[in-house]
Amino acid sequence: MKKYGVGIIGFGFMGKAHAYGYKTLPLYYENLPFSTRLVGVCTAHPDTAQAARELLDFEFAAVNPDEIIFHKDIDIIHICTPNVYHKEAVIKALKAGKHVYCDKPLTINWRDAQEILDVLDTTNVITQMTFQNRFLPAVMRARQLIEDGRLGRILTFRASYLHSGSVDLEKPISWKQDKALSGGGVLLDLGSHVLDLIYYLVGEYKSILAENTILYPQRPAKDGSMVEITAEDISFMLVKMKNNSTGIIDVSKAATGTNDELKFEIYGSKGAVRFNLMDPNYLDFYDNTKPGSPIGGEKGFTRIETVQRYPEPGGVFVSPKAPIGWIRGHVHCLFNFLSCVHEGRESHPSIRDGAYIQYVMEKAYESHEKSCWVDL
The missing domain is CATH 3.40.50.720 (NAD(P)-binding Rossmann-like Domain)
Known part of the structure; x- marks a missing residue:
């Protein structure tokens, strides 16, 4: 072996x-x-x-x-x-x-x-x-439904990744708020995740309009001194996709009351899906082809119990019926990589995918600086 x-x-x-x-x-x-x-x-x-x-x-x-x-x-x-x-x-x-x-x-x-x-x-x-986050069962199932045409033509979507870590002005900064080490703020940190998810589920980006906000111009460093902040705490983006769908994406570390709230809603001509990382055991699916009568017929969102139902060789331990946690997506992400290494096949999301998301984020920064739509 x-x-x-x-x-x-x-x-x-x-x-x-x-x-x-x-x-x-x-x-x-x-x-x-x-x-x-x-x-x-x-x-x-x-x-x-x-x-x-x-x-x-x-x-x-x-x-x-x-x-x-x-x-x-x-x-x-x-x-x-x-x-x-x-x-x-x-x-x-x-x-x-x-x-x-x-x-x-x-x-x-x-x-x-x-x-x-x-x-x-x-x-x-x-x-x-x-x-x-691509490797959570609910997200994997959303991808299947979209690829199978169950949503029809994607019309519009919205996605968010919300934390509250920047709300407290007295909290000393970490390296992620030091632009010299991080390269940027919440757009690179949380935005990379949510931009990748939309890329994975909806497709490539066509153009972007972004607005970034720094919550406090100065914050304390770990030694207690006040330092100038140049890394954004909030980023709002309007995006147009190559498949002609449009969406709203926002990322923030100033969302008071949130913990690790990554969520998306994708609406198509035949159906819709929605997901929230704080409720990771389920994917909500709406089948727009169901009859609407009598008295609502069969219309309505269905909760799909994705839980830990990974395809083989996963899905055995722990029980596929047991609640899933944040770290499990990391393990399956690693399993995907190691399987590709062993089998000598290309892995996704690859460094090429990571470079593409880097390009999208660069265009978001460009849009913010120019205060206009930017084509990719």
């Missing part, structure tokens, strides 16, 4: 989420034709690197990403660092012939994404972006 060596660069919140996938994969998917081993982990400081190694039994720890990228026993590289460091690590890993699993966004701007694509064109490795 082929055993793939894994190296993870960055071990904050997302590094732990990626590593969790490897530790639980054999439980969720039985009799896999491959196995993995956690070989190396890299963080910025020796003490955190050593703590990460001990926590999950990595074979070694490092503070230099090159020790991970060029290690002879490592086949797969995970990029889980702040956004500004993605480009260099991805390019080095691609040139080294390693398969790459990169957290979103791909990088900090479209120019850097183009450099990555230039290198990718010279390789035959497998790549994937961590757009894990």
Whole structure:
């Protein structure tokens, strides 16, 4: 059986989420034709690197990403660092012939994404972006219904990704609010997810009109000093798609009272679907071909019990009837990537998909700066 060596660069919140996938994969998917081993982990400081190694039994720890990228026993590289460091690590890993699993966004701007694509064109490795929301059963079922024509022609849609982390002015900023490290604000952080979901479900973008807002011009840093904020907290977008549908997309970290509210509603000539990540066990489906009489006939939204009903070899443990959680989408996202690596087939969402979303976000920023519609 082929055993793939894994190296993870960055071990904050997302590094732990990626590593969790490897530790639980054999439980969720039985009799896999491959196995993995956690070989190396890299963080910025020796003490955190050593703590990460001990926590999950990595074979070694490092503070230099090159020790991970060029290690002879490592086949797969995970990029889980702040956004500004993605480009260099991805390019080095691609040139080294390693398969790459990169957290979103791909990088900090479209120019850097183009450099990555230039290198990718010279390789035959497998790549994937961590757009894990594609891999929730409810989203997978929505995609099936759309592909099967159950919604007919897509007419319009709306989608949101709402957090409340920016509401508190006294809360010290993280690296995600430091544009030098993140490349942008909520548009890159939450927007990359929701823009990818609409791309996955509805198709390619044609034009965009965006308006971004910074909630407070200054915020406290971790040392208590006040720093200027240049990364947006809110982004509203009107979009036109290549299939002639139109939609509204908004992302915000100033949505008081929300937790992790990713939701979409897609309306077609024959039906509609709607989903909310805070109620992840169900997909709502409206069949517009049902009779409307007598007295309403069979019209109305149906709640589809997607729960944890993954296709084989998933859907066995835990019970497909058990409530699903946020981390499960991450595990299935990783399973998709590893299956593609093992079978030598292209994975989606690939780095090319990630670069496309980077391009869409760049056009959103351009629209905001110019205060006008921008074509893609």
